[in-house]
Amino acid sequence: MITETELNIGLFGYGVVGKGFYNLIQLHPELAINTQQIVVKHEANHLLDENQNLSYEANIILADTNLKTVVEVINNNNDALAIAKKVLGDGNTLVTANKRMLAENFEELYALLKSNGGKLFYEASSAASIPIIKILDEYFANENIHSVEGILNGTSNYILSGIFNQNLNYNQALKQAQELGFAESDPTLDVEGLDALNKLVIINAHAFGVIVKPTDVFNYGITRIGNDDILYAKNNGFIIKLVAHASVNIQGKLLLYVAPQFVKSSEQLYHVNAENNGVVVNAEFSGEQFYYGKGAGSKPTGAAVLADVISSKKSNGYGYTKLRKQNFIKYDIFQQVKVYVRYNKNIDIDLLELDIEENLSFENSRAVKGKIYLNKLYEYKNWLESNDISVIIFS
Amino acid sequence: MITETELNIGLFGYGVVGKGFYNLIQLHPELAINTQQIVVKHEANHLLDENQNLSYEANIILADTNLKTVVEVINNNNDALAIAKKVLGDGNTLVTANKRMLAENFEELYALLKSNGGKLFYEASSAASIPIIKILDEYFANENIHSVEGILNGTSNYILSGIFNQNLNYNQALKQAQELGFAESDPTLDVEGLDALNKLVIINAHAFGVIVKPTDVFNYGITRIGNDDILYAKNNGFIIKLVAHASVNIQGKLLLYVAPQFVKSSEQLYHVNAENNGVVVNAEFSGEQFYYGKGAGSKPTGAAVLADVISSKKSNGYGYTKLRKQNFIKYDIFQQVKVYVRYNKNIDIDLLELDIEENLSFENSRAVKGKIYLNKLYEYKNWLESNDISVIIFS
Numbered sequence: 001m002i003t004e005t006e007l008n009i010g011l012f013g014y015g016v017v018g019k020g021f022y023n024l025i026q027l028h029p030e031l032a033i034n035t036q037q038i039v040v041k042h043e044a045n046h047l048l049d050e051n052q053n054l055s056y057e058a059n060i061i062l063a064d065t066n067l068k069t070v071v072e073v074i075n076n077n078n079d080a081l082a083i084a085k086k087v088l089g090d091g092n093t094l095v096t097a098n099k100r101m102l103a104e105n106f107e108e109l110y111a112l113l114k115s116n117g118g119k120l121f122y123e124a125s126s127a128a129s130i131p132i133i134k135i136l137d138e139y140f141a142n143e144n145i146h147s148v149e150g151i152l153n154g155t156s157n158y159i160l161s162g163i164f165n166q167n168l169n170y171n172q173a174l175k176q177a178q179e180l181g182f183a184e185s186d187p188t189l190d191v192e193g194l195d196a197l198n199k200l201v202i203i204n205a206h207a208f209g210v211i212v213k214p215t216d217v218f219n220y221g222i223t224r225i226g227n228d229d230i231l232y233a234k235n236n237g238f239i240i241k242l243v244a245h246a247s248v249n250i251q252g253k254l255l256l257y258v259a260p261q262f263v264k265s266s267e268q269l270y271h272v273n274a275e276n277n278g279v280v281v282n283a284e285f286s287g288e289q290f291y292y293g294k295g296a297g298s299k300p301t302g303a304a305v306l307a308d309v310i311s312s313k314k315s316n317g318y319g320y321t322k323l324r325k326q327n328f329i330k331y332d333i334f335q336q337v338k339v340y341v342r343y344n345k346n347i348d349i350d351l352l353e354l355d356i357e358e359n360l361s362f363e364n365s366r367a368v369k370g371k372i373y374l375n376k377l378y379e380y381k382n383w384l385e386s387n388d389i390s391v392i393i394f395s
Numbered sequence: 396m397i398t399e400t401e402l403n404i405g406l407f408g409y410g411v412v413g414k415g416f417y418n419l420i421q422l423h424p425e426l427a428i429n430t431q432q433i434v435v436k437h438e439a440n441h442l443l444d445e446n447q448n449l450s451y452e453a454n455i456i457l458a459d460t461n462l463k464t465v466v467e468v469i470n471n472n473n474d475a476l477a478i479a480k481k482v483l484g485d486g487n488t489l490v491t492a493n494k495r496m497l498a499e500n501f502e503e504l505y506a507l508l509k510s511n512g513g514k515l516f517y518e519a520s521s522a523a524s525i526p527i528i529k530i531l532d533e534y535f536a537n538e539n540i541h542s543v544e545g546i547l548n549g550t551s552n553y554i555l556s557g558i559f560n561q562n563l564n565y566n567q568a569l570k571q572a573q574e575l576g577f578a579e580s581d582p583t584l585d586v587e588g589l590d591a592l593n594k595l596v597i598i599n600a601h602a603f604g605v606i607v608k609p610t611d612v613f614n615y616g617i618t619r620i621g622n623d624d625i626l627y628a629k630n631n632g633f634i635i636k637l638v639a640h641a642s643v644n645i646q647g648k649l650l651l652y653v654a655p656q657f658v659k660s661s662e663q664l665y666h667v668n669a670e671n672n673g674v675v676v677n678a679e680f681s682g683e684q685f686y687y688g689k690g691a692g693s694k695p696t697g698a699a700v701l702a703d704v705i706s707s708k709k710s711n712g713y714g715y716t717k718l719r720k721q722n723f724i725k726y727d728i729f730q731q732v733k734v735y736v737r738y739n740k741n742i743d744i745d746l747l748e749l750d751i752e753e754n755l756s757f758e759n760s761r762a763v764k765g766k767i768y769l770n771k772l773y774e775y776k777n778w779l780e781s782n783d784i785s786v787i788i789f790s
Contacts, residue, residue, distance in 0.1 A: 020680075024680060028537055030720070031537055129680075129681035129682065129684060130684065131530060131533075131534045134529075134533070134534065135526060135530075138526075138529070138702070138706065139526045139529065139702050140702075141702070141705060142423055142426055142701065142702070142705055143698055143701075143702075268666070268687065271663070271666055283698075284694075285415075285419060285524075285694040285695060285697065285698035286524035286688060286689060286694070286695045286698050286699075287524065287688065287689045287692075287694070287695055288687075288688065288689070289524060289525065289686070289687060289688035289689075290685070290686070290687035290688070291684070291685070291686055291687075292663065292683075292684060292685035292686075292687075293681060293682065293683065293684035293685070294681060294682045294683070294684075297682075299679075299680040299681070299682070300680060300681045300682055302680065303538055303678075303680035303681050304681075306537065306538075307533070307534050307535075307536070307537070307538075310536060310537055311533065314714075319709075325425070
């Protein structure tokens with residue numbers, strides 16, 4: 001029987017993911033991973049192993065020169081960034097699940113990584129149990145990717161599945177998701193597409209070698225989807241999914257968005273139900289690939305963190321092959337998408353400059369189908385939201 | 396722009412996969428992979444680059460001490476084994492797509508790998524474009540897997556899709572597959588489940604850490620599926636797929652088979668159509684995962700070979716974590732499965748010792764549903780085949 005080299009780690013955070021990870025390494029003593037120190041913000045409500053060192057002081061980990069591997073699974077974005085900068089600045093190893101911290105600071109962290117020789121792993125950040133970062137970074141390192149489309153947010157997918165599979169309305173589906181722990185009491189980050197957007201930014205860096213700021217990407221949530229939209233979808237053989245989209249056209253223009261999308265039963269994403277995640281990759285030589293798995297939860301996310309910690313023992317980190325190479329792909333928001341826009345009858349949507357193909361009329365609202373430049377949706381996002389306008393993209 | 400370290404390789408074989416791989420590295424000169432030598436058995440019908448060194452003599456590669464990386468994509472099993480033994484015996488690197496050679500000699504090659512320090516990669520062998528070996532070997536290295544089920548043979552899946560989606564009969568579907576290049580003129584290895592069996596043996600070693608000989612596993616092809624079976628499946632909401640199955644029960648007993656299986660629409664494998672492959676992994680912490688992609692073809696398989704060649708530059712090869720650890724999982728053929736057996740009316744199936752739950756009667760045949768010990772199917776396989784008995788397992 002082999003014996004693993006012992007690894008002492010510092011763990012920040014003991015919430016859903018932290019507990020999942022901690023329980024896993026207790027179940028697998030043969031991995032010889034010791035949580036030498038755990039730092040939490042507030043007194044943990046849950047009993048730790050009595051031999052465990054629990055602290056409220058970040059420096060207990062960060063100033064300990066013997067702790068060269070840090071696992072960070074906290075919620076606070078600023079604290080997470082401070083930890084990341086310190087660990088990578090010291091040339092040490094960081095495993096994180098914090099998608100927002102990563103997405104908002106990707107450029108800076110990537111530069112720090114290159115200059116100081118630390119290691120950074122974040123498989124758990126993007127689709128929890130689906131090893132999409134590893135697959136993109138390693139397997140597709142040298143293959144051109146045409147598109148990546150994913151259902152990356154379990155909460156909104158759970159709600160949309162309730163709407164389409166159980167005929168619930170939005171509020172009923174949200175309530176059910178909250179009762180079962182698939183939605184937080186304030187679900188804004190999930191249902192408005194911000195969580196999926198952060199994941200898309202991370203995935204995009206590996207798939208296309210382009211770092212984009214989350215604030216530069218159009219994202220639209222699922223909260224304005226109404227009964228007319230649901231009926232329209234059903235009558236036309238669609239369901240609606242919150243889709244994170246990245247694709248490149250033959251001119252190297254990168255299209256990015258997170259938005260409700262009509263999905264047909266012949267598409268793989270159609271079959272991603274409940275809290276699950278799914279990612280479809282279309283690549284030059286491999287053709288279409290589809291990856292499906294649990295997108296959240298204590299155990300699946302904890303397992304992804306553990307896989308990263310184990311990788312960190314022998315790997316130097318991601319290859320970032322596409323980021324390192326000369327890249328002809330550029331993010332371009334001035335591209336057309338085919339869209340469905342439904343609005344109340346008293347609203348004038350001329351400012352969107354739609355190229356209208358079809359007009360639809362409902363009892364209390366009307367809708368248009370047509371082409372629109374994505375920058376228009378981006379520019380008028382606040383206006384769209386405040387006028388409760390439903391925007392759904394055709395794939 | 397980064398420059399890659401040059402890598403000189405020797406390439407055995409210039410058939411479908413060899414050409415796919417060769418074309419890929421021509422398209423990506425920045426990878427700096429040089430096919431210093433190509434060895435083929437017969438004069439290649441296809442034009443090579445005029446600067447390319449083509450030979451018919453294996454030793455041109457094998458005796459060249461400057462060629463430390465060998466790609467082998469030939470069909471002949473014995474030749475492939477001789478190449479593998481020589482390359483790994485010399486402590487060099489072998490990338491192969493030869494599932495049969497690997498499955499039949501896994502124990503020996505693994506021993507050679509351990510003793511002589513060479514490197515072996517074979518992602519292309521098991522599900523072509525789906526990186527299932529990498530995922531199992533790395534991502535699930537330290538997570539217990541409950542089951543792996545896959546559609547691993549594109550030819551038989553193409554035929555079954557024709558039967559269920561286009562209402563073709565077996566011969567019509569086979570003919571279509573042959574015309575489109577998805578089936579060979581002699582499709583025996585594919586339709587009798589031998590190809591899928593070899594892939595299952597390789598996958599199983601990584602998923603469960605158990606090396607099993609292909610000849611010790613029950614495999615049954617799709618050629619005896621008749622109209623009565625198809626109608627029975629349709630009437631009960633099933634389709635039939637050729638499924639490669641590996642699962643472990645709570646006593647650590649490993650169940651393995653390749654056989655036609657009834658699949659419901661709620662199962663991921665239901666949606667794997669035409670020549671595609673799909674693999675469902677059920678793991679302790681990650682739950683259910685599903686991977687889908689092209690299972691064959693020049694480009695997808697060539698891309699998998701290329702990914703391996705690139706991996707070989709920085710990786711020491713697979714971790715084989717589960718093979719290296721103390722393992723309580725044992726292959727056990729004395730386990731029950733739920734099965735449907737249809738036979739001509741003049742045949743007595745008592746010798747199968749079925750625990751019958753239901754009798755079914757068709758115009759010219761009858762069938763039983765019930766439980767059976769897998770060893771009985773294994774033991775009476777020749778008898779089942781020669782009596783044209785249809786065997787379909789319930790998932």
